[in-house]
Amino acid sequence: MKIAMIGTGYVGLVSGVCFSDFGHEVVCVDKNPAKIEMLERGEVPIYEPGLDELMARNVAAGRLSFTGDLSQAVEGADAVFIAVGTPTRRGDGHADLTYVFAAAEEIAGCVGDGTVIVTKSTVPVGTNRKVAEVVAKANPSLEFDVASNPEFLREGAAIDDFMRPDRVVVGVSSERAREVMGEIYRPLFLRDFPIVYTDLESAEMIKYAANAFLATKITFINEIAALCERTGADVKSVSKGIGLDGRIGNKFLHAGPGYGGSCFPKDTSALARIGQEYAAPQQIVETVIKVNDEIKRRMLEKLRDICDGSFNGKRMAILGVTFKPNTDDMRDAPALTIVPALVGGGAKVRVVDPQGKREGESLLPGVEWVEDPYDAAADADALVILTEWNEFRALDLGRIASNMAHARLADLRNIYSAEDAKTAGFEEYVAVGR
Numbered sequence: 149m150k151i152a153m154i155g156t157g158y159v160g161l162v163s164g165v166c167f168s169d170f171g172h173e174v175v176c177v178d179k180n181p182a183k184i185e186m187l188e189r190g191e192v193p194i195y196e197p198g199l200d201e202l203m204a205r206n207v208a209a210g211r212l213s214f215t216g217d218l219s220q221a222v223e224g225a226d227a228v229f230i231a232v233g234t235p236t237r238r239g240d241g242h243a244d245l246t247y248v249f250a251a252a253e254e255i256a257g258c259v260g261d262g263t264v265i266v267t268k269s270t271v272p273v274g275t276n277r278k279v280a281e282v283v284a285k286a287n288p289s290l291e292f293d294v295a296s297n298p299e300f301l302r303e304g305a306a307i308d309d310f311m312r313p314d315r316v317v318v319g320v321s322s323e324r325a326r327e328v329m330g331e332i333y334r335p336l337f338l339r340d341f342p343i344v345y346t347d348l349e350s351a352e353m354i355k356y357a358a359n360a361f362l363a364t365k366i367t368f369i370n371e372i373a374a375l376c377e378r379t380g381a382d383v384k385s386v387s388k389g390i391g392l393d394g395r396i397g398n399k400f401l402h403a404g405p406g407y408g409g410s411c412f413p414k415d416t417s418a419l420a421r422i423g424q425e426y427a428a429p430q431q432i433v434e435t436v437i438k439v440n441d442e443i444k445r446r447m448l449e450k451l452r453d454i455c456d457g458s459f460n461g462k463r464m465a466i467l468g469v470t471f472k473p474n475t476d477d478m479r480d481a482p483a484l485t486i487v488p489a490l491v492g493g494g495a496k497v498r499v500v501d502p503q504g505k506r507e508g509e510s511l512l513p514g515v516e517w518v519e520d521p522y523d524a525a526a527d528a529d530a531l532v533i534l535t536e537w538n539e540f541r542a543l544d545l546g547r548i549a550s551n552m553a554h555a556r557l558a559d560l561r562n563i564y565s566a567e568d569a570k571t572a573g574f575e576e577y578v579a580v581g582r
């Protein structure tokens with residue numbers, strides 16, 4: 149199959165590279181010339197483990213190429229995927245579909261008859277039909293089909309998620325679209341990965357429902373964590389105890405500083421807005437959004453407590469600012485709420501993150517970036533673990549504690565224990581839900 153991928157962000161690039169690895173001929177397009185220049189030099193503009201090698205292999209095999217010219221990319225394509233951003237629209241919480249419709253209009257102007265236009269971006273119910281309207285209006289004589297193919301990959305594990313998915317969801321309204329999508333995903337079908345064919349609206353809804361459910365699960369355990377703190381229970385034991393119940397499952401039950409990232413905040417907000425628009429309020433999701441915001445504030449209170457009630461003049465070391473490990477993505481990371489509050493409160497903040505500096509530098513003004521956790525903690529009044537990168541999981545806590553001005557540890561990802569901290573010589577240790 150010949151595939152054009154519009155947008156080379158976290159989803160478009162990974163999808164394009166993986167489709168080429170399936171054996172398809174893929175051209176990836178982006179309107180950002182700097183990204184295309186990097187890709188043409190063989191450099192990956194994002195941090196995603198394993199992506200550089202897979203990309204190089206498929207470029208070398210002649211199946212994968214990059215261009216800034218959309219018309220060149222879609223020429224002769226069996227399917228054109230739209231994988232552009234759908235951020236929160238400023239002001240009202242809806243998904244901003246400007247980029248999706250702009251891409252649809254551009255595609256309409258240069259694509260040939262018989263192409264399937266596939267929306268991979270996360271879009272509200274009804275968007276695929278609107279994409280079809282936009283294309284038909286821009287090019288009334290064009291024969292085309294649309295398909296909805298929401299993406300479920302996780303940053304940091306994106307290639308494995310794409311190559312070994314729990315399921316692939318395909319929304320179609322024509323036999324032709326189903327055939328083309330079936331051919332594209334044939335390598336996964338042959339390996340028995342489930343492919344769920346459904347209508348356009350259900351496919352669109354599945355993506356929002358899945359993300360809202362996961363955000364709810366995280367928020368649920370975060371709220372239980374607050375109760376654990378008051379009652380003396382340990383949320384780690386509680387997570388284990390409930391997660392072993394097959395009906396509940398152990399994933400997404402780790403208490404922490406609240407969910408963030410490029411998807412959950414914007415997708416829960418969009419789903420809440422869709423519910424209001426259709427007079428079917430999503431009250432659980434609305435509450436999840438509110439509670440998640442409160443959790444971030446609660447983390448700040450914890451930090452203030454271990455800083456004797458004020459950040460003013462305190463030297464604080466922050467380990468990890470990306471929204472989760474193994475990505476450089478800073479979108480809606482809890483660090484973007486917590487770190488500015490520390491700086492604003494008069495703290496002197498040092499930050500270490502294995503991949504976060506490139507994105508984070510402009511987003512976190514007034515902090516000092518250092519490379520090494522031990523340097524960050526030297527002479528500090530408090531050490532805060534915000535993102536659980538692997539390199540922070542086995543630190544020599546004794547060495548850190550002995551070099552701090554005040555050995556206090558706020559472990560907001562529960563990767564150590566009160567006992568570890570005490571043995572290492574920390575005078576204070578706070579975690580989440582323990």
Ligand SMILES: NC(=O)c1ccc[n+]([C@@H]2O[C@H](COP(=O)([O-])OP(=O)(O)OC[C@H]3O[C@@H](n4cnc5c(N)ncnc54)[C@H](O)[C@@H]3O)[C@@H](O)[C@H]2O)c1
Nearest residue numbers: 155156157158159178179180232233234247251269270299
């Ligand atoms: N990031 C994730 O983990 C993830 C997971 C599942 C689904 N999604 C969804 O996938 C979509 C894309 O997300 P992302 O994180 O990859 O976004 P992103 O912001 O990283 O990338 C989007 C890219 O599209 C490009 N672009 C925009 N309009 C264009 C046009 N007309 N022509 C060519 N290029 C254009 C931008 O320059 C940018 O490089 C969103 O709807 C998101 O909700 C994201």
